[in-house]
Amino acid sequence: MVKTSFRTAALASVGLAILAGGAARAADTTLIIESWRSDDLPIWQDKIIPAFEKSHPGIKLKFQPTPPTEYNAALNSKLDAGTAGDIIACRPFDASLTLFQKGNLAAVNDIPGVDKFSAVAKSGWSTDDGKSTFCVPVASVIHGFIYNKDAFTKLGIKPPKTEEEFFAALEKIKRDGTYIPMAMGTKEQWEAATMGYQNIGPNYWKGEDGRLALIRGKQKLTDAEWVDPYKTLAKWAPYLGDGFKAQTYADSQNLFTLGRAAIYPAGSWEVSGFNAQANFKMGVFFPPVKKAGDECYISDHVDIALGMNAKSKNADAAKKFLAWVASPEFASIYSNELPGFFSLQSTAVDLKDPLANEFLFGRQQCKSTIRSTYQILSRGTPNLENETWGASVNVINGTETPDAAAKRLQTGLASWYKPAQ
Amino acid sequence: MTPDPSPARARRWHILVFLAPAVLIYSALMIIPLIDTLRLSFFTPQDGGQTFAGFQNFITLFTDPRWSVSFWNALKNNLIFFLIHMAIQNPVGIALAAILSVPKLAGRAFYRTAFFLPTMLSFVIVGFVWKLILSPIWGVAPTLMGFVGLKSLFGPWLGQESTALLTVSLISVWQFVGIPMMLIYAALIAIPDEVVEAAEMDGLTGFRQFWKIKLPLILPTLGIVSILTFVGNFNAFDLIYTMQGALAGPNFSTDLLGTYLYRTFFGFQLQLGNPTMGATIATMMFLIILCGVMAYLFFIQRRMRRYQF
Numbered sequence: 001m002v003k004t005s006f007r008t009a010a011l012a013s014v015g016l017a018i019l020a021g022g023a024a025r026a027a028d029t030t031l032i033i034e035s036w037r038s039d040d041l042p043i044w045q046d047k048i049i050p051a052f053e054k055s056h057p058g059i060k061l062k063f064q065p066t067p068p069t070e071y072n073a074a075l076n077s078k079l080d081a082g083t084a085g086d087i088i089a090c091r092p093f094d095a096s097l098t099l100f101q102k103g104n105l106a107a108v109n110d111i112p113g114v115d116k117f118s119a120v121a122k123s124g125w126s127t128d129d130g131k132s133t134f135c136v137p138v139a140s141v142i143h144g145f146i147y148n149k150d151a152f153t154k155l156g157i158k159p160p161k162t163e164e165e166f167f168a169a170l171e172k173i174k175r176d177g178t179y180i181p182m183a184m185g186t187k188e189q190w191e192a193a194t195m196g197y198q199n200i201g202p203n204y205w206k207g208e209d210g211r212l213a214l215i216r217g218k219q220k221l222t223d224a225e226w227v228d229p230y231k232t233l234a235k236w237a238p239y240l241g242d243g244f245k246a247q248t249y250a251d252s253q254n255l256f257t258l259g260r261a262a263i264y265p266a267g268s269w270e271v272s273g274f275n276a277q278a279n280f281k282m283g284v285f286f287p288p289v290k291k292a293g294d295e296c297y298i299s300d301h302v303d304i305a306l307g308m309n310a311k312s313k314n315a316d317a318a319k320k321f322l323a324w325v326a327s328p329e330f331a332s333i334y335s336n337e338l339p340g341f342f343s344l345q346s347t348a349v350d351l352k353d354p355l356a357n358e359f360l361f362g363r364q365q366c367k368s369t370i371r372s373t374y375q376i377l378s379r380g381t382p383n384l385e386n387e388t389w390g391a392s393v394n395v396i397n398g399t400e401t402p403d404a405a406a407k408r409l410q411t412g413l414a415s416w417y418k419p420a421q
Numbered sequence: 422m423t424p425d426p427s428p429a430r431a432r433r434w435h436i437l438v439f440l441a442p443a444v445l446i447y448s449a450l451m452i453i454p455l456i457d458t459l460r461l462s463f464f465t466p467q468d469g470g471q472t473f474a475g476f477q478n479f480i481t482l483f484t485d486p487r488w489s490v491s492f493w494n495a496l497k498n499n500l501i502f503f504l505i506h507m508a509i510q511n512p513v514g515i516a517l518a519a520i521l522s523v524p525k526l527a528g529r530a531f532y533r534t535a536f537f538l539p540t541m542l543s544f545v546i547v548g549f550v551w552k553l554i555l556s557p558i559w560g561v562a563p564t565l566m567g568f569v570g571l572k573s574l575f576g577p578w579l580g581q582e583s584t585a586l587l588t589v590s591l592i593s594v595w596q597f598v599g600i601p602m603m604l605i606y607a608a609l610i611a612i613p614d615e616v617v618e619a620a621e622m623d624g625l626t627g628f629r630q631f632w633k634i635k636l637p638l639i640l641p642t643l644g645i646v647s648i649l650t651f652v653g654n655f656n657a658f659d660l661i662y663t664m665q666g667a668l669a670g671p672n673f674s675t676d677l678l679g680t681y682l683y684r685t686f687f688g689f690q691l692q693l694g695n696p697t698m699g700a701t702i703a704t705m706m707f708l709i710i711l712c713g714v715m716a717y718l719f720f721i722q723r724r725m726r727r728y729q730f
Contacts, residue, residue, distance in 0.1 A: 246581075386668060390670070
């Protein structure tokens with residue numbers, strides 16, 4: 001009798017436990033997040049997920065990253081097999097656009113908060129006509145120049161505002177001889193284009209105005225707006241230090257953080273690495289303008305967004321999560337944990353990192369644009385982005401004149417892109 | 422003296438069984454992909470699928486300036502890459518083998534290993550080490566050249582259009598000189614002592630003996646070495662990719678057919694991959710190598726006399 005009641009009690013408790021578990025499972029929805037940012041795993045686990053789960057009881061998050069090089073392939077096969085997570089980290093432009101066109105990503109136009117993002121912020125994850133947006137913009141990287149504050153103080157140089165001041169500063173550093181004026185190499189090619197051409201270019205083509213005019217075929221790469229940045233770039237060569245033609249990206253980073261170079265043409269993704277390595281004060285200045293008082297433009301390039309698997313079974317929870325991603329709360333956590341990756345929201349975020357803050361200051365001073373070659377213009381062969389790498393290197397190395405380079409790029413683009421013809 | 426009775430034949434199934442794994446794996450991993458690549462080069466992507474396009478891809482590759490300029494450039498670079506190997510790697514390989522085969526040489530095993538060692542290193546390591554050695558900022562090359570007063574001759578060789586291809590070729594020669602050296606060394610020590618002694622009796626020694634006796638005897642091996650070099654060079658990809666990146670800079674001056682194929686087939690940066698044009702380039706590489714090997718077999722191998730002792 002005692003035994004029986006014991007067994008009954010045991011059974012009952014097991015049953016209760018199952019019921020309780022079942023009830024808990026019914027109430028909790030778990031959203032799986034696919035991402036290529038495996039570096040961010042601790043930040044998601046320690047900061048972002050707890051913050052979200054606290055304010056949204058009943059929804060659990062699971063961050064499930066894949067290494068960057070495998071992400072596109074892994075994601076595509078998971079989506080095809082129907083095993084992909086609910087939330088999907090979106091790369092900008094064509095990679096995600098293809099997913100949206102194939103019906104793998106849902107439109108996010110109706111998610112609260114999405115309408116508050118600027119058109120530039122949404123450009124990486126919208127259809128060409130801008131009507132449908134399919135991912136909530138998360139972060140961008142900003143271009144500019146990081147400089148060694150100690151070196152500038154020692155040589156009595158102020159961060160340059162105009163091109164004249166910029167080259168005067170370079171000349172002064174060169175004549176002093178203590179520092180290499182600017183740390184950049186042309187060996188790996190992409191630096192010359194990304195940190196060179198796309199960094200200084202927006203001031204010439206007036207940011208979005210020029211970029212969109214190029215896409216619509218109203219401007220050509222042979223127009224002064226697009227050739228002049230190459231001419232300026234060509235003038236960098238004497239200030240890049242010995243053997244810059246064989247200098248790699250890592251070389252440039254090391255030269256600067258070891259204090260051997262005074263200026264580093266940069267993207268804001270360097271912030272956390274440089275903070276850890278450099279033991280001198282650093283500051284940021286933005287691409288110099290022609291005349292003092294000219295409107296300035298910065299490359300504020302969209303980099304990562306979060307979207308929703310169109311076939312997700314937890315669509316409601318996913319929408320709630322995306323609405324939170326579009327909120328200032330998420331922006332504040334994300335930008336502070338990953339200095340150098342800036343929230344794309346219009347609401348200003350308070351950043352604790354001083355160097356990242358200086359980059360962010362660019363958005364208040366200058367108008368934002370994205371890299372000119374990324375949207376639409378690099379879909380064909382020859383590929384405008386890759387060609388721009390080559391052209392930037394050639395003009396700096398002096399093996400091609402800016403005019404010849406521009407003519408070659410325009411011919412290449414016009415060969416497959418109708419509006420450019 | 423009668424031949425084996427025929428029932429033995431019936432039991433030869435074991436040959437098939439033992440061959441099967443190799444044949445199956447080789448077919449699955451090499452032959453079928455090769456045939457599929459050849460097939461793919463006749464198609465063009467359309468609406469998510471592929472449609473038959475005949476020779477259109479080849480016509481595009483040869484006549485459309487968007488493709489042909491890169492193709493001829495890669496082919497030209499590949500040819501230069503091959504010629505540098507033929508002109509330097511193989512003579513140096515012969516010289517090293519000849520020196521190693523001198524019976525009185527001390528420390529032979531050490532030299533043999535030292536020269537052969539780079540061959541076994543991975544491309545990534547070779548590329549990385551040489552990039553460091555030649556780095557104008559941290560490299561030891563400028564310092565070492567400074568010791569002998571030649572520092573003014575140092576330049577950023579990997580970053581200049583005029584020198585990049587030569588530099589990369591020489592690094593590849595450095596890496597692979599061990600293979601011709603070993604093959605020729607094996608051929609040299611296989612020459613029977615009687616022949617060498619006979620030559621000595623006739624008063625042929627040293628350098629003259631090498632030219633008149635040994636070199637003709639190892640000619641078949643030189644042929645093999647040349648064709649191996651040819652096939653290896655026209656398939657080359659790894660070293661360029663690790664040292665100069667997929668864009669084979671500066672300004673495509675180190676672009677080989679292999680890197681061109683990679684960029685086309687898999688895409689690069691914002692460039693999306695184009696499998697059918699990639700297959701077309703791969704087919705051209707296959708044909709070039711096939712023609713080279715056939716020409717070798719037809720014109721050289723057939724006429725080669727082998728000495729029997």
